[in-house]
Amino acid sequence: MLTEMIRLFLLLVFVSFTVPLFAQEPAAPKLFDPVAVNGKIFDGWDKPKLLLVFTGFMDGYVEPCGCAGLEQMKGGLSRRLTFFNELKAKNWDVFPIEAGNLNKGFGSQEELKYNFVIDEALRKMNYEVAGLGPKELLFPTDTLILYLVDSPGVPRRYTSANVAVMEFDPEFTAPYRVFTKNGIKIGVVSVVGNSFLKDVHNTEILHKSPIEGLKEILPKLNAEKCGKKVLIIYGTTEEVNQIVKEFSGQFDYIVPSDTPAEPPLKPNTLNGSMLIETGEKGKFAVAVGLYDNPEQPFRYQRVPLDSRFKNSAEVLAMMQMYQEQLKQTGLAGLGIKPIPDRRTDTQGKFTGTKSCADCHEESYLVWKKSKHGNAWQPLKEKSVPPRNFDPECIACHTDGWNPQEFLPYQHGYRNEKETPELVNVGCESCHGPGENHIKAEQGSDAVRQELLRKALRLPLENGVAKKQCIQCHDGDNSPHFNFETYWQKIVHKEKE
Numbered sequence: 001m002l003t004e005m006i007r008l009f010l011l012l013v014f015v016s017f018t019v020p021l022f023a024q025e026p027a028a029p030k031l032f033d034p035v036a037v038n039g040k041i042f043d044g045w046d047k048p049k050l051l052l053v054f055t056g057f058m059d060g061y062v063e064p065c066g067c068a069g070l071e072q073m074k075g076g077l078s079r080r081l082t083f084f085n086e087l088k089a090k091n092w093d094v095f096p097i098e099a100g101n102l103n104k105g106f107g108s109q110e111e112l113k114y115n116f117v118i119d120e121a122l123r124k125m126n127y128e129v130a131g132l133g134p135k136e137l138l139f140p141t142d143t144l145i146l147y148l149v150d151s152p153g154v155p156r157r158y159t160s161a162n163v164a165v166m167e168f169d170p171e172f173t174a175p176y177r178v179f180t181k182n183g184i185k186i187g188v189v190s191v192v193g194n195s196f197l198k199d200v201h202n203t204e205i206l207h208k209s210p211i212e213g214l215k216e217i218l219p220k221l222n223a224e225k226c227g228k229k230v231l232i233i234y235g236t237t238e239e240v241n242q243i244v245k246e247f248s249g250q251f252d253y254i255v256p257s258d259t260p261a262e263p264p265l266k267p268n269t270l271n272g273s274m275l276i277e278t279g280e281k282g283k284f285a286v287a288v289g290l291y292d293n294p295e296q297p298f299r300y301q302r303v304p305l306d307s308r309f310k311n312s313a314e315v316l317a318m319m320q321m322y323q324e325q326l327k328q329t330g331l332a333g334l335g336i337k338p339i340p341d342r343r344t345d346t347q348g349k350f351t352g353t354k355s356c357a358d359c360h361e362e363s364y365l366v367w368k369k370s371k372h373g374n375a376w377q378p379l380k381e382k383s384v385p386p387r388n389f390d391p392e393c394i395a396c397h398t399d400g401w402n403p404q405e406f407l408p409y410q411h412g413y414r415n416e417k418e419t420p421e422l423v424n425v426g427c428e429s430c431h432g433p434g435e436n437h438i439k440a441e442q443g444s445d446a447v448r449q450e451l452l453r454k455a456l457r458l459p460l461e462n463g464v465a466k467k468q469c470i471q472c473h474d475g476d477n478s479p480h481f482n483f484e485t486y487w488q489k490i491v492h493k494e495k496e
């Protein structure tokens with residue numbers, strides 16, 4: 001009996017010691033296998049007569065979107081170029097068609113990104129046609145003209161059947177484009193629905209209804225005897241349905257802006273046309289192989305632009321040039337004007353985390369060890385090329401910016417020289433500016449002290465704190481964010 005108990009005791013001791021020990025063993029690093037996760041591509045395909053490759057709605061995501069670990073993310077022009085280069089190496093004939101909305105917004109940074117990366121990369125991939133999207137229409141007229149009108153040696157690719165800049169003149173805005181590739185004649189048209197034109201306030205941009213525009217263009221396209229006709233539509237589901245119904249079966253491929261986030265595994269059809277749903281943010285390309293075989297005239301493949309495609313050195317060089325331009329231009333040169341922060345009225349300016357450390361040592365030590373305490377470094381050292389001059393990255397990796405608008409507050413981070421104390425995700429990224437709190441604590445006005453302590457509090461109750469976190473921990477940059485588990489990693493308390 002006694003030996004039984006001793007044995008049991010020893011067993012318990014053994015278990016309680018070894019289990020946590022084993023549990024703490026670092027798990028062998030799991031290699032991410034993109035092909036196993038996202039599937040093979042072109043499996044069992046013969047060489048097509050022509051491969052149409054559709055992409056669209058990149059929305060400025062020139063790189064895989066987000067901060068969740070590049071390995072597992074999809075998209076980016078660098079991988080897209082490698083994909084095209086691999087097709088070229090296989091000797092396949094390829095015709096790429098871009099639906100447009102390549103940029104995210106307008107402004108100097110958007111133009112630099114467009115000129116140094118987007119336009120250059122698309123040229124390397126031999127894109128000859130793109131739909132003119134509502135995002136492109138946000139650029140000022142003189143910029144748009146440069147993007148629309150051919151200049152010697154620089155042919156342009158945009159087309160729109162119902163929108164034009166300055167006047168409806170094919171020299172300015174091509175109403176359609178026709179190409180012959182490997183004996184197949186392809187016509188491409190694009191329209192922007194009224195619901196998307198609502199946001200275009202530039203009076204130099206003229207438009208008619210998509211149906212009116214298409215009725216004028218279709219006879220010309222038919223006269224050209226196109227074997228394949230592509231229609232890109234910017235519109236709501238209703239608008240797309242209405243347009244497709246009006247031109248039922250006249251287009252082979254409809255590319256709607258109203259796409260699911262990821263393309264389907266098999267193509268859908270709508271009123272006799274094949275729907276090409278490209279997905280969002282340039283994460284996928286959709287390929288349609290054309291064959292002379294009447295038994296199987298086409299094959300369809302969605303192509304995840306994942307880490308099976310290596311980064312292209314050429315696009316990296318473009319990114320480097322672009323980042324260099326951002327550095328040279330500086331925030332002011334980019335036209336980035338600091339915005340007022342309504343918290344400043346009560347709380348004063350941002351002062352930097354060091355100024356909190358004197359009185360809040362415990363919180364400071366927790367912070368210093370957390371990833372927030374080192375959030376600036378990854379922009380300089382982990383990112384290729386370094387991104388510490390890029391407002392689209394600075395916004396969440398420093399103090400005093402609006403993370404979703406990529407704009408600095410009036411007393412927020414400027415640059416490492418002027419505001420070295422505001423790098424990293426400091427105390428004030430969550431608690432707000434602390435200048436007046438510090439002053440109050442150094443004084444003796446108890447009422448004011450309480451008022452400012454209250455202003456800086458970030459209660460866990462009613463999702464107040466969580467609301468602050470998800471400004472930065474959004475779907476793109478922190479897809480696995482869970483308030484409870486994340487908060488546990490940075491919990492700091494000073495009183496019970």
Ligand code: HEC
Pocket residue numbers: 351352353355356357358359360427428431433434435437438441442453454456457458494495
């Ligand atoms: C001169 C000392 C001092 C400095 C510097 C200081 N604090 Fe405080 N802080 C206090 C005192 C004292 C309290 C009230 C006691 C407490 O709640 O811990 C307080 C309270 C707070 C509270 C509210 C806690 C609560 O629930 O009442 C927050 C949040 C806070 N400080 C954040 C900051 C931040 C952020 C900084 C830097 C920008 C900072 N403090 C700098 C002294 C200081």
Ligand code: HEC
Pocket residue numbers: 066067068371378379382383387390392393394395396397403404471472473474477478479480481
């Ligand atoms: C909207 C906010 C936001 C923006 C904008 C943003 N990041 Fe992040 N970044 C985060 C968050 C949040 C994390 C942590 C994600 C997590 O662990 O869940 C992160 C993590 C990272 C990491 C991983 C750091 C590490 O320790 O491994 C890198 C690298 C990074 N970001 C680089 C960038 C770059 C480069 C840009 C600009 C292209 C950028 N970030 C823009 C919020 C942002």
Ligand code: HEC
Pocket residue numbers: 353356357360363364365367372425426427428429430431458459460465490492493494495496
């Ligand atoms: C990522 C966001 C975040 C950062 C960064 C952060 N805090 Fe907090 N802090 C919070 C939240 C949320 C709470 C509320 C906790 C609660 O109500 O229990 C809190 C609570 C506090 C409290 C009150 C603790 C208590 O016992 O009631 C103080 C003081 C404080 N933080 C100071 C700091 C200081 C100083 C820093 C920088 C060294 C800092 N915090 C960085 C989010 C943050």
Ligand code: HEC
Pocket residue numbers: 371372374375376378395396397398403425429430465466468469470471472473483485486487489490
């Ligand atoms: C101003 C933007 C910003 C805010 C606000 C913010 N974070 Fe973060 N957070 C980041 C960035 C950037 C990183 C990545 C830093 C790195 O890895 O170097 C990060 C990383 C983290 C990590 C580390 C994740 C890991 O992989 O270990 C945790 C945990 C975290 N944040 C929790 C929170 C919580 C909880 C809140 C809200 C109370 C919050 N954060 C608010 C920007 C922010």
